Every structure is written in C-alpha cells, then in structure tokens.
Amino acid sequence: MKIKLAVLFGGRSVEHEVSVISALQAMENLNADKYDIIPVYIAKNGEMFTGEFLRDSDEYKNIPELLKKSIAVNFVLRDGKTILVRKNMKKFGSNDVTEVEVAFPIVHGTNVEDGTLQGFLRTVGLPFVGCDVLASAVxxxxxxxxxxxxxxxxPILDCVRFRRSAYVDRDKCVAMVEEKINYPIIVKPVNLGSSVGISKASDRDALYKSLDDAFTYADTVIVERAVxxxxxxxxxxxxxxxxxxxxxxxxxxxxxxxxxxxxxxxxxxxxxxxxxxxxxxxxxxxxxxxxxxxxxxxxxxxxxxxxxxxxxxxxxxxxxxxxxxxxxxxxxxxxxxxxxxxxxxxxxxxxxxxxxxxxxxxxxxxxxxxxSEITYSFDSNILSMGSLKGSKGSKGSKS
Ligand SMILES: Nc1ncnc2c1ncn2[C@@H]1O[C@H](COP(=O)(O)OP(=O)(O)O)[C@@H](O)[C@H]1O
Ligand SMILES: [Mg+2]
Known part of the structure; x- marks a missing residue:
C-alpha cells in the first residue's frame, strides 16, 4: 500500500514563490511507487487547494486560473483519520477528496515555517515531516x-533587540545601539527570511534608515555587528x-x-x-x-x-x-x-x-x-464526577 502523502506549500509568507519552487522540485523527486502524492497549495490568503494541475510549474504563471481548476479543501479529523474535504460542499455524494496519512510541509517563512502550520497539523491529527512546533518557532x-x-x-554574534513600541523613541534606540555596537551594523527583522528587510548601516543616518525599513516588515528587529x-x-x-x-x-x-x-x-x-x-x-x-x-x-x-x-x-x-x-x-x-x-x-x-x-x-x-506511546489524555473524565455547580472554590486549582 502506498503512503498517502500531502505536500503542503505556498502560504502567507514573503517566501511564497520560493516555497512553490521547492515543493515542485520535491514532488518531482518523490518515489511514486511508495507515495500517493497529494499536492496541497496554500494560497496567499491562506486558503488551501488540491488537484493535479498544482504539480505543473507552468500553471503558476496564472494563479487565479489555476485555482479555478483546483479544489478548495480543508483538513478534517474524523474517527482518528485525517481527511481532505471539499470546502464548497456538493449537495449529493461524498465531499471527501482523500484520506491523508503524512504531511510534508515544504514552506518557507512566517505563518508556515514558524510552527504555525506545524501546530495546525497537530490539531488535525497528521504526522508531519520536519521540526515540531517549538523547534520551528525557535x-x-x-x-x-x-x-x-x-x-x-x-558561538553566535550578540545582538540588540527592539520592539516597535520602543522604537517610538528612535533617538534612544539608536543611542543604545551605538553604545553597544561599532559601525558597520546589520539590521534585521527578527523573523523573516530570504534577506528581506536586512540592510547594513555604516553611520548614524544609515542606521535610522535601516531600522525604519526593517520595521516595515516586522514588529521586532535585531541589530548586530556586521562582519x-x-x-x-x-x-x-x-x-x-x-x-x-x-x-x-x-x-x-x-x-x-x-x-x-x-x-x-x-x-x-x-x-x-x-x-x-x-x-x-x-x-x-x-x-x-x-x-x-x-x-x-x-x-x-x-x-x-x-x-x-x-x-x-x-x-x-x-x-x-x-x-x-x-x-x-x-x-x-x-x-x-x-x-x-x-x-x-x-x-x-x-x-x-x-x-x-x-x-x-x-x-x-x-x-x-x-x-503513540506517550499518554496525552486520561480515560477517566473528571467532569463526569459529581456536580460542577457551586464549585467556584476549586477554580484555578490544578493540583
Ligand atoms: N552580522 C553580519 N555581518 C555581515 N553580513 C551579514 C550579517 N548578518 C547577515 N549578513 C548578510 O545578510 C544575509 C542575510 O542574513 P540572514 O541572517 O541569513 O537572514 P535571512 O534569514 O534573511 O537569510 C546573510 O546571508 C549575509 O550575507
Ligand atoms: Mg540566511
């Protein structure tokens, strides 16, 4: 029996296109004798689609047309199985598209690579390739x-971190950086990839500009010595x-x-x-x-x-x-x-x-x-024991 493998790609990220390229490459190289490959494309608005056309790179030249030819889907956990289900329900017949056994996220950047998608996959009961929620976020x-x-x-280069709320006082932030780090300085949004929003500043004026620019991409920015x-x-x-x-x-x-x-x-x-x-x-x-x-x-x-x-x-x-x-x-x-x-x-x-x-x-x-060997829930249901009414005294007690 082949493993039903959903390859997830795209997503609400500045690296959306890069993810499409990475995923198409991987799908071309996956062993078709071992896996039923199910492409699941996450559009830029976060909606998910499946369908064979999504495996053809030429189709991405016109994404609105491609999506018209594809099926909008959601993952649903039912009776211990994870099913891809049509989002636009048909009146008659089954709305199940396919069962999925393993997910392979091939996504880059915020909202997908950062633990978000991994948390979603856990919620819908799907084992998945790659880092778990915490390591993805870290x-x-x-x-x-x-x-x-x-x-x-x-060995790492130490950095200074600012949140947007602190950057209201730009002069104080710049003074703090200058106290700790010599020019040239590198400024980076804390959580992007592909060098987006990263720049090098060789003097104070440039540092203001770099910080302004980085804050257009993220709420938190780090600053470190440029090598x-x-x-x-x-x-x-x-x-x-x-x-x-x-x-x-x-x-x-x-x-x-x-x-x-x-x-x-x-x-x-x-x-x-x-x-x-x-x-x-x-x-x-x-x-x-x-x-x-x-x-x-x-x-x-x-x-x-x-x-x-x-x-x-x-x-x-x-x-x-x-x-x-x-x-x-x-x-x-x-x-x-x-x-x-x-x-x-x-x-x-x-x-x-x-x-x-x-x-x-x-x-x-x-x-x-x-x-599967770890206990995630107990068979006993404490909620079934006696009346919950009038139990305010136990609120917040976890022992
Ligand atoms: N401290 C630094 N000194 C000099 N160049 C740097 C430094 N940090 C980053 N860069 C340059 O910026 C590029 C992107 O930075 P990086 O931290 O890798 O972010 P990204 O996640 O966007 O790839 C690096 O590949 C390097 O060329
Ligand atoms: Mg890099």
Whole structure:
C-alpha cells in the first residue's frame, strides 16, 4: 500500500514563490511507487487547494486560473483519520477528496515555517515531516534562536533587540545601539527570511534608515555587528534529537554586500532571472566549500550539535559566518525548512534526492510511532464526577 502523502506549500509568507519552487522540485523527486502524492497549495490568503494541475510549474504563471481548476479543501479529523474535504460542499455524494496519512510541509517563512502550520497539523491529527512546533518557532525567531544557542555554549554574534513600541523613541534606540555596537551594523527583522528587510548601516543616518525599513516588515528587529571580512558557509543536517548527520558544506556567493533575494533565487544580481526556477539550488555557490579539513569538521560537528540542541527534526540548513579578520566562526541562522530542502548539499556525500525524501518521511513516521506511546489524555473524565455547580472554590486549582 502506498503512503498517502500531502505536500503542503505556498502560504502567507514573503517566501511564497520560493516555497512553490521547492515543493515542485520535491514532488518531482518523490518515489511514486511508495507515495500517493497529494499536492496541497496554500494560497496567499491562506486558503488551501488540491488537484493535479498544482504539480505543473507552468500553471503558476496564472494563479487565479489555476485555482479555478483546483479544489478548495480543508483538513478534517474524523474517527482518528485525517481527511481532505471539499470546502464548497456538493449537495449529493461524498465531499471527501482523500484520506491523508503524512504531511510534508515544504514552506518557507512566517505563518508556515514558524510552527504555525506545524501546530495546525497537530490539531488535525497528521504526522508531519520536519521540526515540531517549538523547534520551528525557535528556528524562525533570530533572537530566540541566538538566546538558545548562547545558552548551549555555541558561538553566535550578540545582538540588540527592539520592539516597535520602543522604537517610538528612535533617538534612544539608536543611542543604545551605538553604545553597544561599532559601525558597520546589520539590521534585521527578527523573523523573516530570504534577506528581506536586512540592510547594513555604516553611520548614524544609515542606521535610522535601516531600522525604519526593517520595521516595515516586522514588529521586532535585531541589530548586530556586521562582519566585514565575511565568508558564509552553509551546512545541512538530517535527523532528529537522537541521531543526526551533516552534509557537505557550501559557500554561497553574493553579488552585493548582503546575500540578497536576487542572489538566492534569481540566479545572480538584480534583473537577472536566469535560473529562477531552480530556487535555492540555483544560487551561485561552491560545493564543497574551500575549507581546511579541520574547519570543515568543526562546522559539521557544530551543525549537528546545534540541530540537536534546538530539538530539530527532518532537514535543516545551518548557516555560518567566518570572520576572516580573526578566523572566528559564528552560527548565523537556522533554516528549519531550507530552500530546495538543501538536496544539493547531500548529493556530494552520496545521498540522492529521492533517498533524502524517503529518509525525511521515515523520521516523521518514527516520531509518530514514539508519540503513540506517550499518554496525552486520561480515560477517566473528571467532569463526569459529581456536580460542577457551586464549585467556584476549586477554580484555578490544578493540583
Ligand atoms: N552580522 C553580519 N555581518 C555581515 N553580513 C551579514 C550579517 N548578518 C547577515 N549578513 C548578510 O545578510 C544575509 C542575510 O542574513 P540572514 O541572517 O541569513 O537572514 P535571512 O534569514 O534573511 O537569510 C546573510 O546571508 C549575509 O550575507
Ligand atoms: Mg540566511
């Protein structure tokens, strides 16, 4: 029997399109002998659709037309099974589209990669590939992620965090940054990806501008020292908290000072569209990265340990920064659902994309098996014991 696998992609995120590319790539590579692949596209307004047309990249040139040809659906938990059900109910006949056994979220960014979708999947009773709710949320919030890594003794760049409410007093915020960090300074929205809203400031005027810009994308912003002689190295990890392995390392190349959205997905600098269909896989990069054997091993070991420390599962990509001024190494960020699922980092160590996908699904099924042994509810119903009326005295008592 094939496993009924729903691939979820899209979503209310600035990385919506990137997710479509990543998901189409994955669906092309999933083993059709093992899985019944059910595409579930989350439109930009959050509504979900299924249908075979959603697997064809050309259809995304006209999304309104594509959605007309697709079926609007919801997930429903019924008798212990998760069913995709038509949203626009037919008067006659069943409205069930298909049962789903496992979900594979291939989504990037806020509202989907950050634990939101993972929480939804738990609520509708579906086992799913990748990080659970907490690790997804931690991985998305650059401040919380740094705090956890620091707690675990991992090397990170310290940062200053501001909420929008504090930024009402812009001068005070800027003074606070200048007291702690020397220029040049990097400003980032706390929870976006793909370099959106990130900029470098070399003086006070630029810092005001960078902060203003970052606050248009998020309610919380972090500020850190800019590494001037920067080398970026990325490494992927697959596994879970019990067992995890590191991939080959890559060095992505940027056209500008900051590795931009265009670098990552448009195959080069602004205006160049070549390779836009390749997603993260089409970025200009060097694999394996030019590293001494010791540095390569240090990065791979740190990547695995940090992955386990944050409680990750599935495939992540951990991005490092090397400061060539003094050779220090920092963990910059986690991508708990990396662009193109980082498959291009696994091929060089002998893992084909199809086998990587199998492995990720088997890790999800393992988590589900382990969880079935955990007690989530008691058979006894304390609400059935006696009258609840007049029990105000016990309000709030949890013991
Ligand atoms: N402290 C820093 N010093 C220098 N460049 C940085 C620094 N932090 C980020 N960058 C640049 O900005 C890019 C995007 O930052 P990153 O933290 O990876 O956010 P995102 O989640 O958007 O990818 C990095 O790939 C790097 O090129
Ligand atoms: Mg990054």
């Amino acid at each position: 991985g998305m919030d650059k401040y919380v992620m740094k705090a956890m890594l620091k707690d675990g003794g991992f 001037v002689k920067l080398r970026e190295i990325n490494c992927s990890v697959v596994g879970d908290v019990d067992f995890a392995e590191a991939s080959e390392c890559e060095e992505p190349f940027m056209c500008d000072e900051i590795l931009s959205y265009e670098d990552k997905y448009m195959g080069g600098g602004k205006g160049s569209k070549s390779g836009s269909k390749g997603g993260m896989a089409s970025l200009k990069r060097k694999v394996p990265a030019d590293l001494s054997p010791e540095m390569r091993e240090r990065i791979r070991t740190l990547a695995v340990e940090a992955f386990k420390h944050l409680g990750c599962s599935g495939v992540s990509r951990i991005d490092f920064m090397i400061d060539d001024a003094d050779g220090s190494l920092y963990i910059n960020e986690f991508n708990t659902i990396p662009g193109s699922l980082a498959f291009y980092l696994w091929k060089p160590v002998g893992v084909e994309y199809r086998d990587l996908l199998d492995k990720l699904i088997s890790i999800a099924l393992k988590r589900n098996r382990n969880e």
